[in-house]
Amino acid sequence: MLLWAVGNVSAHAQTFNVADYGAVADGASYSTAAIQAALDDCHDKGGGTVLIPTGTYLTGSIRVYSHTRLQLAPGATLLGSKRLEDYDEEHPHLIWGDSIERFRLSGDGVIDGQGESFFDRSGRSWKAEKGARPAPWILITNSKDIQVEGVELVHSPAHVLVFQKCKNVVVRGVSIRNDIRSPNTDGIDIKGCRQVLISDCFISTGDDAICLKSAQDTVEQVVVSDCILISDDAAVKFGTGSRYPIRNCQFSNINISGTRYGIAFFMTQGGIFEHCQFSGILIETGSRHKTEYPIYMDIDKRSVEQALGRIRDIDFSNVKIITRGNILIGGQAGHPVSGIRFNGVTMALTELTDLRAVSKKPRGNKSFLTLPGMEDFSAVPAHFTLGYVKDVKLEDIRISHQFGESPYQRHFFHFQEAEAIQLSGLQLPPEMRGRKKIHQKGEVSLTIE
Template identity: 35%
Template sequence: MYAENGRGAMAHLLLLAVFLPLCTQSQPVMSFPPLQLRRSIPYHLTCNVLDYGAIGDGLHLETTAIQAAIDGCASIGDGRLIFPAGQYLTGTVFLKSGVTLVVEKGAVILGSRLQKDYPAESKQWYVILAEGAERVGITGGGVIDGQALKFVERFEERKNVMVSWNITGDCLGDECRPRLVGFIGCRDVHVWDVKFSEPAYWCLHIVRCCDTSIHDISIHGDFNIPNNDGIDIEDSNNTLITRCHIDTGDDAICPKTYYGPLYNLTASDCWIRTKSSAVKLGSASWLEFRNLTFDNLTIVDSHRGLGLQIRDGGKVSDVTFSNIKISTRYYDPSWWGRAEPIYVTTCPRDSKSKAGLISNLQFINITAISENGIFLSGSTDSLLSNIRFTNVNLTYRRWTKYRDGLVDYRPGCRGLVNRSMAGIIMEHISDLDMVNINMRWHGNGLKGWDKPMDFTPSTINSIHFAGFQSEMCH
């Protein structure tokens, strides 16, 4: 996407007024109504995709039949469009207001691997796309499959090299592949009880939406495919993510701000494994993030646990992480992350960017087993402020053979930097509270660790500790 690749601030500023979230048109951005889970959308009729000419053999392209079924269902009124058992090969289809796709168990919607089956504009490269729609959803217990392995140009041990559809020059690098499912400028979105498999690029993309519920879904992306993010929430308000299983190579739950703020997001009761960051705010971070809650997550074998990666001048505040179990390990350094259980950073992406502001973060009841320590880093002109850790149990040990002793500032900033490891590295922080912190150090594989805490006093203002313990264990 735009800000991730740093194509310049001028276009961003010109577009900002155009792309403000729809939610702001009807409610103040600072209003946070309680999020409520809805498992269904009211409907008046049921349609069947087979009645519109679909075959479901997985061989014939069925874009036209599926689109006709969506349009027909939408023209009659709020309805459910049934996909019975079978395989439905398609290019981009456009979901319309009032339509819920019911992909039944045994049914698979297959994304085409051919560029000619998708729209001319890369911004519409999705297998399923809703634009400006209301009361839309996907459910049914079936599968939506992006056929990612058919987009691999060359299989490599570190990271696969992917096909690029960059013909017109309007996309760069990994943007030049289709996403799986997108909701853009929508209201009242519900995605539940459905499986997403092998996205070629981002999997589930929520853009400038209001009132979105994502529940009981599973995402499986190939562990060696770059940028196959799980759930990307962009410039959206009032988002609820619950009971999801996300197993993918790139970031799992990833809020971003490009052209509008992001308010009122809750993610809870999810299981996550990723070769990148399980939760990542950013790196696209032009505008504000506020009132985000992450609770009761289980993060396993991931390259990074909880991350804030603010690079474009945006402001982050009032974020709570609670009741989270984390296991982080090293992977190849071509993937961002260095096994940090918690990673909070703000610094300019490049010479045209400025550091953002991060304040009022809480980490409560966190348990982690990790190959590296916590990394907290503001910048000289933008200190992290009002950060609180309460009841945090950290166990440090090594079990992979990847190189340690590197601090990861990417993207931008200082890149990868050699530095001795520590239980917590802190720089450019004001008002840090740590209450009931317990560090345990396994004797095997601790070469390279320097100290429990590493900070330069001149960069730190006001640290408070109560109940800090560090001990060796075997």
């Protein structure tokens, strides 16, 4: 993968200090016009650095341009307005850029969205009225050679950092912190992008931490490494937007905790997820939800007329799991999940959820209706459930129970309509070894070594 090597954003070493344009660092006076004037002037003069100096600057929507570095000095805070009318009606975002190149957002400062002001916090779960908040919060579209580095992004009112139809994107050393109760506050969304690197980031949020979506275009060559992810939903999510392929992605050295899904694949729009690797992953689930899935894959569709998609050639190696939930891999008749590899997976069960009480499988969006004829394996009582799968290797799998008595019982493995399954190097507690812990249903071809 060739990624943009970050250098000067312009041949000009110009710095445009927003204070020189009238920005006031008191956190109460609106500085939108002054910040935008500095950005416009920088753009008109061929590019350079727009500096947010130490202090707190209140602002609404600002537009960024090519060959520009928006730099936050140590102790600088860019404070998003609490009033929706301060955001551009056509582009309701705090920061946005379209069809730009070589833009960099960086520094040691903070961007604070004051997101709590856009939520109804009177109930147990926070709520937001549709169209009543700036969303997405930071949006870059149709662009290339983009970098976000070092900044802290806190209290977003919506999806935090969204790249749409972009190429050569680097996000490094960024901290994203939202209240775990805040809905629709995805950390980083990659939508129809190519060549994306995310590394050394801390993301704690009330929705998906890192989400790849291909509803509008292909997503490929995404590399994520050395990150800490805390999410109330999915730490890493593919879909549900999945009309085009998501392929050739690598995730490594990632610490996941407090989440409903560690890694989730929601194929709902007839596309394909393929050729992706996950290695060196620690997943500790722990959420407010009834069910938890350290790894979840599902092929489904949103409408009766829609074609079913495919999931194939996904590798998991050196994965440690701590959970009360289970791993579920589910395809459909004629559309099996295929070419899946688990190698060196340790699964420690802290307790057992009553899976038989599950009313229906999760579909990635609570508004999606359950369609007739779609297989649902969510109520199968097993640590590993694999239904309508083909060419699956499970190597060096270790399962342990870290609890005493439980009123619920599970199979270690459940295979249903499964072809060419290879199971080797299985390690179970001494008192629970043996093939009797493997449950089969339908046509199953299984080799155990």
